[in-house]
Amino acid sequence: MLTHLKTNLGRLRLLALLEGLSLIALVFIAMPVKYMGSDPTLVKVIGPIHGVLFILFVLYTINVSIEENWQFLRTTWKVLLASIIPFGTFYVDKTILSRQKEV
Structure with a gap:
């Protein structure tokens, strides 16, 4: 896990995991x-955390895309689309990000 923190792609993969877990x-x-317990406290705490992770994922995807010279029509749009599809970050990590070469 610590090896992921050494590269931009690794950090993006870690951010994808955190964003997906926050959505779960x-x-x-x-x-x-x-809704069942009539207590909105957790939503007030987890909601903004998920929102920040979502925005960071989108911005970091654009950053990594530029640095790694990804072709927009081949890779970047798929990763960005995954951020708006529920649990898409897990799929995109397994099918796209894990296959990219970490520099």
């Missing part, structure tokens, strides 16, 4: 507690 926490933990 939001959808499967915080939202049920809000």
Whole structure:
């Protein structure tokens, strides 16, 4: 895991994991507690965290795309699209990001 922190691509993969996990926490933990338990506290905490991770993922994808000279129509748009599809970051990490060469 620490080797991921040494490269921009590795950090993007780690950010994809965190963004996906925050969505899972939001959808499967915080939202049920809000609506079934009538307590919006977790949504108020996890929601903004997920929002920040989402924005960081999009910005970091653009940054890595420029630095790694990804072709927009071949790679970049797929990674960006994954950020708006629920749990898409897990899929894109497995199918695209893990196959990129870390420099």
